[in-house]
Amino acid sequence: MRNRVLDEIMERAEEIRELGPVSERLGRLDDKAAGVLRDAGVIRLLQPAGHGGLEAHPREFAETVMAIAALDGSAGWIAGIVGVHPWEMAMADPRVQQEIWGEDPDTWIASPYAPMGIARPVDGGYVFNGRWQFSSGTDHCDWIFLGGMLGDADGKMAQPPQALHLILPRSDYEIVEGSWEVAGLCGTGSKDIVVRDAFVPDYRVIPFAKVIDGSAPREAGLTNPTYLTPFSTVFPLGITAAVIGITEGALACHLAYQRDRVQITGTRIKDDPYVLYAISEAAAEISASRTALIDNACRMYDKAAAGREITFAERAAGRRVQVRAAWRAVQAMNEIVVRSGGNAMRRDNPIQRFWRDAHVGLAHAIHVPGSVYHASALTDLGVEPPPGPMRSMI
Secondary structure (H helix, E strand, O other): OOOHHHHHHHHOHHHHHHHHHHHHHHOOOOHHHHHHHHHHOHHHOOOOHHHOOOOOOHHHHHHHHHHHHOOOHHHHHHHHHHOOHHHHHOOOOHHHHHHHHOOOOOOOEEOOOOEEEEEEEEOOEEEEEEEEEEEOOHHHOOEEEEEEEEEOOOOOEOOOOOEEEEEEEHHHOEEEOOOOOOOOOHHHOOEEEEEEEEEEEHHHEEEHHHHHOOHHHHHOOOOOHHHHOOHHHHHHHHHHHHHHHHHHHHHHHHHHHHOOOEOOOOOEHHHOHHHHHHHHHHHHHHHHHHHHHHHHHHHHHHHHHOOOOOOHHHHHHHHHHHHHHHHHHHHHHHHHHOOOOHHHHOOOOHHHHHHHHHHHHHOOHHHOHHHHHHHHHHHHOOOOOOOOHHHHOO
8 A cells, every 4th residue: 555655755765764874873863854754744644634634544654654664763663653643642632732733733742651750630730740761753843742640639649540641842841861872773862751840731631541442532523443443553553563664674685785695605695595595484474574563453443444342352462463563573584684694783784773773673662472462362261351561551
């Protein structure tokens, strides 16, 4: 499936590819690279049409993210993560949507969603404090979604725990410079965020429970199935699409590098059956990962379009597919990278950057298989997982 955004990305593919090392040296996405994504409308793929968005099918979003990631892992990662935020913003109060996009529909929104802060209720809203890690693309964003826990009058976590997504303008939070010193995805600039006693009005807060159970889009009156597709499908979709795209980039570089390579033994790679076997196996595994991820998103979309309520068991099975797709692709990539020879690890060879980026992407919390596999297996056995970690990402 092609869309005009993807077409424009492919027209500027070489520009994105060449800016990858520049972003890595900067420790954040280069301004020119961000400009390419902005010009193409990548971050508006899931944005509501009323604010200049495209309300694209999740498949179009994933395919675009993969294409960018295959050119540069960091740019693809930002496309996948920052690109999801307009999807949730469609569910927010119209007042905050107007504040963000009223003057500029290309305003970008950062995150993280992880609940690392406490929101203390006060008249008209909350006083919010906390520190967050991993705010990808944050240098290019003017607003932010931050996960927080509802607090009590003393600022301690209220019981029972209740997670919130709070929306803040750039003036209400600090980006911590020097907090992104990492082995891979260096160009994402996924820096720490600090909030000190920021007042967040009620209308800029979304209860996470309503996002995860699908009531938030229905209460907002959204009818496009893209917005009725579960959060636990759409949010991981951007991240996993980036990882699979990175492995596709590694495969492409590997093929280009091996085409005329002769090993130190004098054997041409084209005559080495062991490497050729690994290439075919890896290509098939990476392709299967892409197919599984997209098929899962399409099935969820189709159920939403049919007006079906998507059960916890279906969401758990979908997460299982998504997590496995990421691991499968990265494991396949490993098999070809280790057959690329020592020179593939030199800084001027993009294979090593794709390899580092893929592993850092796989380390994202959304790819931790334990609780997801546990929960999906229990539901297959007819057991309802208890509240807690097994349900938190599903």
